[in-house]
Amino acid sequence: MNRATISMCLFVLLSLPCGRLAAQANGLAKTPPMGWSSWNLFACNVKDADVRAQADAMASNGMREAGYQYVNIDDCWEGKRDAQGNIQSNERFPDMKALADYVHSKGLKIGIYSGPGPKTCGGFEASYQHEEQDARTYAAWGIDYLKYDMCSARNMFRDEEWPGVYKKMGDALMKSGRPIVYSISHGDNQRIWSWAPSSGANLWRIGTDIRPDHEIIEHFAFLDAGLERYAGPGHWNDPDMLEVGNGKLNADEDRQHFGLWCLLAAPLIAGNDLAHMSPEIQAILTNREAIAMDQDPAGIQGKSVWQEGPVSVWVKPLADGSKAVGLVNMGESPNAIEFSFRDAGLPEWAELRDVFNHKDLGVFEKTFKATVPTRGILLLRVCPVTTGTAKPQD
Numbered sequence: 001m002n003r004a005t006i007s008m009c010l011f012v013l014l015s016l017p018c019g020r021l022a023a024q025a026n027g028l029a030k031t032p033p034m035g036w037s038s039w040n041l042f043a044c045n046v047k048d049a050d051v052r053a054q055a056d057a058m059a060s061n062g063m064r065e066a067g068y069q070y071v072n073i074d075d076c077w078e079g080k081r082d083a084q085g086n087i088q089s090n091e092r093f094p095d096m097k098a099l100a101d102y103v104h105s106k107g108l109k110i111g112i113y114s115g116p117g118p119k120t121c122g123g124f125e126a127s128y129q130h131e132e133q134d135a136r137t138y139a140a141w142g143i144d145y146l147k148y149d150m151c152s153a154r155n156m157f158r159d160e161e162w163p164g165v166y167k168k169m170g171d172a173l174m175k176s177g178r179p180i181v182y183s184i185s186h187g188d189n190q191r192i193w194s195w196a197p198s199s200g201a202n203l204w205r206i207g208t209d210i211r212p213d214h215e216i217i218e219h220f221a222f223l224d225a226g227l228e229r230y231a232g233p234g235h236w237n238d239p240d241m242l243e244v245g246n247g248k249l250n251a252d253e254d255r256q257h258f259g260l261w262c263l264l265a266a267p268l269i270a271g272n273d274l275a276h277m278s279p280e281i282q283a284i285l286t287n288r289e290a291i292a293m294d295q296d297p298a299g300i301q302g303k304s305v306w307q308e309g310p311v312s313v314w315v316k317p318l319a320d321g322s323k324a325v326g327l328v329n330m331g332e333s334p335n336a337i338e339f340s341f342r343d344a345g346l347p348e349w350a351e352l353r354d355v356f357n358h359k360d361l362g363v364f365e366k367t368f369k370a371t372v373p374t375r376g377i378l379l380l381r382v383c384p385v386t387t388g389t390a391k392p393q394d
């Protein structure tokens with residue numbers, strides 16, 4: 001973008017939606033957390049060496065520099081409690097403190113998993129009636145992030161009790177004295193977004209489990225669209241971890257998945273094998289222009305502003321006055337999508353940049369039309385300009 005255009009972007013005043021929630025008391029996750037989690041790749045087979053290998057990869061393949069920070073152990077690390085009730089890790093994690101030290105030595109942070117019931121979803125020991133004790137243990141190990149998952153607590157509490165149930169661990173983490181990002185997960189019910197912020201959560205899962213399947217990814221993207229007023233610095237809707245690079249998703253589907261998560265200001269928690277990924281997948285996960293949209297300091301979650309059949313246009317306002325725009329094709333064939341600047345709240349003239357191809361497209365008047373591949377996305381950074389010479393469209 002040229003200098004005149006950039007200064008115009010900075011000139012446009014940001015107007016934050018009214019009534020947005022304040023950041024959480026722990027002061028963490030001012031932008032959506034970025035990292036990796038063991039679940040989508042290893043499920044219950046994860047062990048110490050796997051976590052170290054993923055940390056090594058994140059620290060050496062450009063992900064750390066692109067903003068990825070947390071290396072999260074999901075379920076299945078837990079052992080029994082000792083005679084004093086302290087949670088122990090199991091034989092696959094011989095020394096959790098040493099593992100945390102290792103991850104920290106790579107300039108990264110480490111996450112762990114538990115839940116408010118007696119058992120985790122994998123049937124391991126969870127934190128029921130041990131909340132403060134577990135928070136103290138996590139702090140002593142050097143844990144920086146906790147995912148707290150309903151699982152066996154499902155039938156233990158009445159609807160109105162859930163905020164208090166999760167707040168118990170939120171308070172325990174605060175009391176532990178260590179800054180620990182608090183991520184909660186509550187299946188697919190209870191309108192979690194309406195009460196999760198009061199439990200101290202920095203992020204909350206809005207639904208059940210993601211899979212590397214385009215239909216599921218589409219489902220979660222649209223489930224999250226419309227929840228934008230609950231998101232903001234310190235507290236984020238979580239449409240679940242990334243499946244980029246997993247299963248049979250092709251590059252267009254991976255780009256669409258990643259682009260939508262960036263437009264939604266979703267946490268970017270990779271779930272693939274960081275130590276063995278193709279350069280194409282690595283390029284998607286480390287696309288700094290897309291990540292800058294997700295991590296934009298204004299923290300405004302984007303939404304779908306226009307939809308017709310399988311095609312839609314998504315817009316996320318950014319702090320400098322420009323907009324992240326996604327032309328999204330959920331269809332089974334390539335589709336032409338016409339993006340009207342008015343739908344995005346833009347003036348008549350705007351300068352466009354293709355984020356996945358790192359390419360300036362030029363200045364356009366009122367609309368922009370492009371053919372988007374099957375299950376693909378054209379992710380644009382759009383900057384309003386006062387007047388210009390429109391580039392002719394084919």
Ligand code: GLA
Pocket residue numbers: 039074075120121122149185208209
């Ligand atoms: C639930 C969660 C998953 C994962 C598993 C672990 O299904 O939704 O993300 O944490 O539990 O058992």
